[in-house]
Amino acid sequence: MTTEPVVEFEDLRRSFTVRKKVGRLRRQTKVVHAVDGISASIQPGEAVGYIGANGAGKSTTIKMLTGILVPSSGRVRTCGYDPVPQRRRLAREIGVVFGQRSQLWWDLPLRDSFRILGAIHRLPTEEVTVRTEQLIDHLGLADLLDTPVRQLSLGERMRGEVAAALVHRPRLLVLDEPTIGLDMISKERLRHFLIAERAECGTTLLLTTHDMGDIERLCDRVLVIDRGRLVFDGTLSSMAERVALQRVLVVDLPEPSPDLQVSAAAHIGSDLDGQRQRLAFSPKETTAARVLAEVTAVTEVVDLTLEEPAIEDIVRTLYGVG
Amino acid sequence: MAELSTGEVYRILLGSRIRSQLAYRTSFWLNVATSVGIGLVEFIEIYAIFSNVAVFGGLNLRQSALVFALGNMGFALADTIFGQLDTIPSYLRMGRLEVLLARPMPLLLQLVTSEVQLRRLGRLAVGVVILIIVLPGLDLSYTAGTAYLLAVTPFVGAAIYGAFFAMAGGLQFFLIDGPEFTSAFVYGGAYAGQLPGSVLITPIRILFTFVFPATVTAYLPSLLIMGLPGPRFLPAWLGWFAPVFAVWAWLLAWLAWRAGIRKFTGAGG
Amino acid sequence: MRTYLLLAAAEFRRYSTYRLAILAGITTQSVFGFIRVSVLFGAISSAGGTLAGYNQQLASTYVWLGQALLAPIALFAWIDIAERVSSGDIAVDFARPVDLQLAWWARDLGRASFQLLARGLPPLFIGAVTIGLALPDSWSAYPLGVMSMFLAISISFTLRFLVNLIAFWTFDVRGFIGLYLVIVGPFSGLLIPVHLFPKWLRIVAYATPFPSMFQTPIDVLSGWVLGWAAAGLVASQLAWLIALVGLARVVQWRAAHRLVVQGG
Numbered sequence: 001m002t003t004e005p006v007v008e009f010e011d012l013r014r015s016f017t018v019r020k021k022v023g024r025l026r027r028q029t030k031v032v033h034a035v036d037g038i039s040a041s042i043q044p045g046e047a048v049g050y051i052g053a054n055g056a057g058k059s060t061t062i063k064m065l066t067g068i069l070v071p072s073s074g075r076v077r078t079c080g081y082d083p084v085p086q087r088r089r090l091a092r093e094i095g096v097v098f099g100q101r102s103q104l105w106w107d108l109p110l111r112d113s114f115r116i117l118g119a120i121h122r123l124p125t126e127e128v129t130v131r132t133e134q135l136i137d138h139l140g141l142a143d144l145l146d147t148p149v150r151q152l153s154l155g156e157r158m159r160g161e162v163a164a165a166l167v168h169r170p171r172l173l174v175l176d177e178p179t180i181g182l183d184m185i186s187k188e189r190l191r192h193f194l195i196a197e198r199a200e201c202g203t204t205l206l207l208t209t210h211d212m213g214d215i216e217r218l219c220d221r222v223l224v225i226d227r228g229r230l231v232f233d234g235t236l237s238s239m240a241e242r243v244a245l246q247r248v249l250v251v252d253l254p255e256p257s258p259d260l261q262v263s264a265a266a267h268i269g270s271d272l273d274g275q276r277q278r279l280a281f282s283p284k285e286t287t288a289a290r291v292l293a294e295v296t297a298v299t300e301v302v303d304l305t306l307e308e309p310a311i312e313d314i315v316r317t318l319y320g321v322g
Numbered sequence: 323m324a325e326l327s328t329g330e331v332y333r334i335l336l337g338s339r340i341r342s343q344l345a346y347r348t349s350f351w352l353n354v355a356t357s358v359g360i361g362l363v364e365f366i367e368i369y370a371i372f373s374n375v376a377v378f379g380g381l382n383l384r385q386s387a388l389v390f391a392l393g394n395m396g397f398a399l400a401d402t403i404f405g406q407l408d409t410i411p412s413y414l415r416m417g418r419l420e421v422l423l424a425r426p427m428p429l430l431l432q433l434v435t436s437e438v439q440l441r442r443l444g445r446l447a448v449g450v451v452i453l454i455i456v457l458p459g460l461d462l463s464y465t466a467g468t469a470y471l472l473a474v475t476p477f478v479g480a481a482i483y484g485a486f487f488a489m490a491g492g493l494q495f496f497l498i499d500g501p502e503f504t505s506a507f508v509y510g511g512a513y514a515g516q517l518p519g520s521v522l523i524t525p526i527r528i529l530f531t532f533v534f535p536a537t538v539t540a541y542l543p544s545l546l547i548m549g550l551p552g553p554r555f556l557p558a559w560l561g562w563f564a565p566v567f568a569v570w571a572w573l574l575a576w577l578a579w580r581a582g583i584r585k586f587t588g589a590g591g
Numbered sequence: 592m593r594t595y596l597l598l599a600a601a602e603f604r605r606y607s608t609y610r611l612a613i614l615a616g617i618t619t620q621s622v623f624g625f626i627r628v629s630v631l632f633g634a635i636s637s638a639g640g641t642l643a644g645y646n647q648q649l650a651s652t653y654v655w656l657g658q659a660l661l662a663p664i665a666l667f668a669w670i671d672i673a674e675r676v677s678s679g680d681i682a683v684d685f686a687r688p689v690d691l692q693l694a695w696w697a698r699d700l701g702r703a704s705f706q707l708l709a710r711g712l713p714p715l716f717i718g719a720v721t722i723g724l725a726l727p728d729s730w731s732a733y734p735l736g737v738m739s740m741f742l743a744i745s746i747s748f749t750l751r752f753l754v755n756l757i758a759f760w761t762f763d764v765r766g767f768i769g770l771y772l773v774i775v776g777p778f779s780g781l782l783i784p785v786h787l788f789p790k791w792l793r794i795v796a797y798a799t800p801f802p803s804m805f806q807t808p809i810d811v812l813s814g815w816v817l818g819w820a821a822a823g824l825v826a827s828q829l830a831w832l833i834a835l836v837g838l839a840r841v842v843q844w845r846a847a848h849r850l851v852v853q854g855g
Contacts, residue, residue, distance in 0.1 A: 014588075068420050070588040084587055091426035103421045108342050119334035120427050122326040349766055356769040363773050366792075367782045371630070373789040375637040503615030506622040514626050521633030526625045 004080060006172050006204045007042040007065060012074035014060050034060040036228030037074065044171070047198060047205040049219035049236075051314070057228045058208045062176055065206075066096050079171055092121060095165030099177030102157070103164060104149045110160050111145045114167055121168040128167065135163040139193050155186025162190065166197065172204045179211050191217045212308050224314070239314075246280045249291050252303040253277065262294045331427075335435040343440050353441035361394060361448025364516065379518030385548060386518055387456045393516035393540030394449035396479020398442060404484045406437035407491035414494065419586065430488065430579055449476075462547060471543045471561070478564045479515070479539035485571035486511055486534060492578030495585045511536040520553035527555055535567035594689055599701030606705040617713045620658040624714055627654045628722060631783070643786050644815075648725040652813045653784055655718025657805070660740065662710035663703040664747045664804060666775050673758035673768075685847055692752060692836075692843055699748040707740075727814020735821050736812035742828040743808040746800055749835040750775075756839075759846040780806030800831040 014035040019027050035057045042048055052058050063069035064076055067083035067090050076083060079093040097103070104113040111132065118128030136142050139159045144152060152160065158178055165173060173194075179187045191214065198205060207218060215222060215236060222239050224232035232239055249265065256273035265281035281291050288306055295301060326334075343350055368390055372383040381389070410433070413419050422432050462468060490504030497503055515536035519527060522537075530536040542561030545552055552558040631650040635642045645653065672695065675681045684691055718724050727733070754771050758764045776782060778801035785796050785806045796802050807824050810816045816824055 063420070066424055068423050068587060087423065088426045088428070091424055094424075096421075096424040098417070098421060101417050101421050103424075105338075105342070107346075108338065112338050112342070116335060116338050117425075119326060119331045120425055120432075122331060122426075124326060125334075349762075352766040353769065356766060356773055359770065359773040363777050363782075366777050367630075370783055370788050370792070371634045374642055374787055375634055377637045379633050379637075497611060497615065502612065502619045506615075506619035510619070510622040510626060513623070517626075517630065518633075522629045523625060523632070526622075526629060529622075 003043065005041040005077075006044050006046075006079055007040075007206065008075075008077045009041075009061075009065075010039050010075040011037050012039070012061070012064065012076050013037050013072045014057075014064060014069065015072045033228045035064070035071075038225065038228075038230045040223060040230065040233055042204060042206065044204055045198075045202050046221055047219045048207070049215040049222045050206060050208045050225065051210070051215065051222065052225035056225045058225060059176065061225070062096075062174060062206075062208065066090070066094065066174060092168065093170055094172045094174060095168070095170040096174045097158075097161045097165045097176065097178055099175075099180050102149070102161060104157070104160055106150045107148055109146045109148055110141065110152070113149065113160070113164055117164055117167050123168060131167055131169070135166060138196055139163050140189060153186075155182050155189070158182060158186065159190055159193065162193070166203070169201060170203065172206065175205070175207045175209075177208055177210065179209060179214055187211070187213070194218055212314075240284065246282055247288065248307040249279045249281065249288055249295075250305040250307060251277055251279070251292075251295055251301050254300050254302050257299060260295060260298070262291060264294060265291045332435055336438060339435070339438050340440060350441060354444040357441050357444025358448055359444075361398070361445040364394065365390060365448065365452065368517075379521035380550075380553070381518050381520075384456045384459050385544070385550075387452055388460065388548070389518055389540050389544045390516045391449045391453035391456065391540075392475050392544060393479060393512070393536075395446055395453070395476035396539045397483045397512045397515065398446035398449060399476060399480035400483030400487060401445065402439060402442040403434060403480070404487035404491075405439055405442055407433055407487045409437075410491050410494040411497075423587075429583060430491075433491070460548065463549070468547050471547050475540065475543040475564070478568050481568040482535055482539050482564075482571045483508075483512060483515075485568065485575040488572070488575035489578045492575065492580070492582035495582030507534050515539045515541070517541070519556050524555065527553075531556060531560070535564075535571060538564045538567045595693060595697035598689075598694055598697040599704070602698040602701030603705045606702050607709070613709050616662060616710050620661065620710065620714050621717055624654055624658040624718065627657070627782075634787075643784070645784065645786075648723055649813070649815065651718060651722045652725045653809060653815075655714050655722075655724060656809045656813055657781065658714035658718075659711040660743070660805065660808060661781075662706040663740070664743050664808075665699075665703070665706075665751070666747060666779060666781060666805060667772055672752070672755035673764040676755075676758035677762070677764075682850065685850065691847075692839055695752060696745070696748055700744065703744045725813065727812070727817070729814065729817045731818060732811060732814045732821065735825055736808065739808040739811040739821075739825050739828060742825065742832055743804045746804045746828065746832050746835060749832065749839050750800065750804070753835070753839055753842060756842050756846050759849050775801055778802065779804055780809070800835060803828045803831050 012035055013033070016032045016034055018030050018032050020030060038057075038061070050058055050061070060069065064071050065078050065083060067078075067081075067087035070084045078090055081090040081093075083090055103117075104110065105116065108116075114132045114135075115125070115128060118125070118131070123131070132145075136145060139162075141156065141159055141163065144156055144160070149157060149160065162173075162175070162178065165175075179190060182190070194205065195218065197203060205218065207214060209215065220235060222232065222234065222236050223230060224239075248268070251260075253275050256275045257277075258274055259267050259270060260277055260279065261267070262279060264286040265279040267277065268280045269278040270276065271278075279291055279295070281288070292301070292304065365387075368378075368383075368386055371378055372386070376382060378386055410419075413422075419429070422429055425432065486508045490508050493504050511530055511534045514522060514526065514530040519531070519537035519541040522530065527537070531538065537556060538561065542552065542556065542558060543564060545558040546561045550558065552560070628651055631642075631645070631654060632647060635645060635647060635650055640646060642650075672681070675684065684694075687694075715724065727736075750771075754768055755764070757767050761767070778785070778796045778799055780796075780802055785793060785802050788796060803824075807828055811821045811824060
């Protein structure tokens with residue numbers, strides 16, 4: 001078995017010239033380095049999360065990986081192919097889901113989309129049918145097979161998109177913001193499906209997302225990009241250590257109160273004269289439930305929210321540290 | 323199990339496309355009616371002209387109708403197959419092209435097969451009907467040459483108009499928000515192609531014969547069929563070379579398309 | 592009122608940024624202009640120099656004025672409103688403190704004003720320089736012409752607005768828009784002057800508002816019709832506009848009602 005990486009990039013760069021209007025008639029050109037020399041390699045079977053603020057360079061990297069955009073310089077190989085010149089051959093080995101853009105046929109039932117995609121990938125019809133059954137089973141889409149795609153909810157459609165990307169059993173699955181706009185249940189189903197699929201087929205996964213929950217559930221490795229440069233490449237746990245990932249429990253109390261003192265969490269702010277308080281805790285050391293238990297032991301809680309660490313905060317911390 | 327052959331792939335694609343269009347019954351027939359309407363409206367113009375004069379560009383109503391019918395058939399076929407290339411600007415804006423590029427099939431073929439619009443065949447029906455009506459009254463001598471021309475012209479015409487569509491599509495990658503630029507030649511060409519070419523003022527005549535070979539799609543073959551001479555810069559015998567013009571048009575289209583994709587993927591810088 | 596002026600101005604500015612599209616539009620207009628001139632000249636020369644009152648110069652004026660007015664009057668419908676209906680965004684529009692129809696009307700006038708300059712002047716220039724244009728015989732053609740243009744733009748807008756509103760009742764607006772485009776073309780005088788139509792077709796055409804959105808302003812501006820006759824035409828445009836606006840108010844009211852009841 002070869003250990004040739006599934007994805008490999010070396011000093012990858014991509015710049016864009018942007019023209020901005022300065023004053024009434026003159027135009028100013030500026031060069032934007034969307035991707036500014038990144039290097040990494042992804043081995044078969046890995047599940048990699050690719051995170052960064054908006055505009056940090058994630059989509060540009062994905063486009064270069066999948067053969068849609070040519071690098072300004074540097075080297076990139078996906079499944080051993082040079083993506084742009086060998087785009088069509090590469091397309092048989094990878095599956096791509098662009099979060100906001102659909103690859104399904106809007107007015108046709110889901111089943112037909114699978115059939116057509118299967119044909120485009122030159123799979124024999126029987127194989128497509130078998131594969132469709134498999135995917136539908138795992139994704140719980142059985143009743144939806146014959147519904148026109150435009151009548152599906154966002155959650156159902158995203159599951160359909162991911163299934164469609166897997167019809168031809170690609171070696172690499174690339175997901176660009178797949179859980180945006182999904183409710184918790186749909187997110188969980190999608191994540192569950194991806195875990196099962198990977199366990200069964202060993203598909204390599206590259207996932208860009210803003211949702212740390214996705215990363216925690218699906219990925220063993222995280223790449224963080226900020227303004228075109230990789231600021232972190234390692235396991236999720238080592239990132240957690242570097243960044244001291246914290247969650248914040250926001251509690252609404254029935255009336256203004258002094259700052260809560262809780263052993264498991266740090267009080268980081270009060271609003272409305274202490275009627276709303278923010279408590280930060282590290283999920284490695286304790287759980288939200290325990291913090292909440294301590295709070296309710298001393299006061300009544302009218303409402304609560306749990307905040308995830310924002311990607312922007314993580315990046316800021318990493319960039320500052322690294 | 324063996325891979326699908328290219329033929330089977332396209333059969334499945336076209337099949338599903340056709341089925342999906344037939345599924346929306348009322349909508350489909352409304353669109354077909356519109357398509358027929360478009361064909362009729364284009365003919366009204368010729369008809370209205372002849373309600374005022376007896377001869378137009380050296381041809382009478384029947385003869386002009388022949389030119390119109392052949393040109394219309396060619397364009398309607400091209401529009402059915404390639405017409406969807408008009409939507410490239412909006413695909414560019416919506417980011418849909420990236421989805422299509424991530425598939426193992428050439429972009430142009432994807433746009434052509436998975437977006438074929440059957441309803442546009444309504445326009446074709448108009449041309450066919452007009453052709454059937456005028457042929458008997460034209461008093462033609464049916465030789466092998468005439469038969470060949472009658473049979474082949476709509477298809478060669480379709481090839482040429484199709485090349486215009488493809489050329490326009492490729493140029494969209496450069497123009498981004500300028501589909502009107504190419505409409506000038508695609509739809510202008512169709513307009514000029516269904517008219518007697520002798521009417522066109524000289525610079526336009528040359529533009530639409532030697533650069534965008536529209537007059538070759540119907541006017542010149544019609545002259546040949548009817549045994550009439552051509553006007554200045556437009557000798558009737560050029561009509562025999564219509565297939566050559568089609569190849570030329572497709573060469574230009576292919577270049578425009580390749581350049582367009584390279585621009586899109588940034589290979590041009 | 593001020594809101595509407597702001598909307599119009601914003602749309603004016605927006606269209607001024609599409610530089611390439613403007614250039615592209617001018618190219619198309621020129622190509623089509625020359626083809627149309629060819630057609631009319633061909634017909635006129637067959638008829639021995641004049642045809643239904645058109646000589647070469649008048650025909651050229653007709654064509655180039657037509658090309659100039661094509662973009663501002665926007666005969667060929669756009670479906671922004673229809674798209675907003677199918678996406679559900681239209682609910683936001685109804686919730687705003689501006690009236691839907693008036694707001695879009697103001698925007699359309701802003702757009703048209705820009706295009707009158709950017710897309711209107713070049714064809715006139717090309718026509719004057721290449722083939723020649725005829726100027727109207729009487730000064731009254733100009734103020735009447737401006738009124739006529741404004742009315743034509745508004746009539747065109749109201750018709751397009753009505754067609755877009757169909758989106759509230761059916762999923763496939765495109766089909767109806769296609770039908771609309773097919774009818775608008777010939778009957779507005781776009782292909783050939785309505786005056787050249789055979790008598791029966793002319794009667795049909797004048798029973799519709801379409802000639803008043805394109806043929807009429809051209810007739811008034813070019814001086815084809817002068818003095819009181821011209822004023823009469825402008826008055827008929829006004830009548831059509833009032834009727835159409837009335838219809839549009841009713842339909843919009845029903846549409847809003849339907850939105851509330853159906854929930855988008």
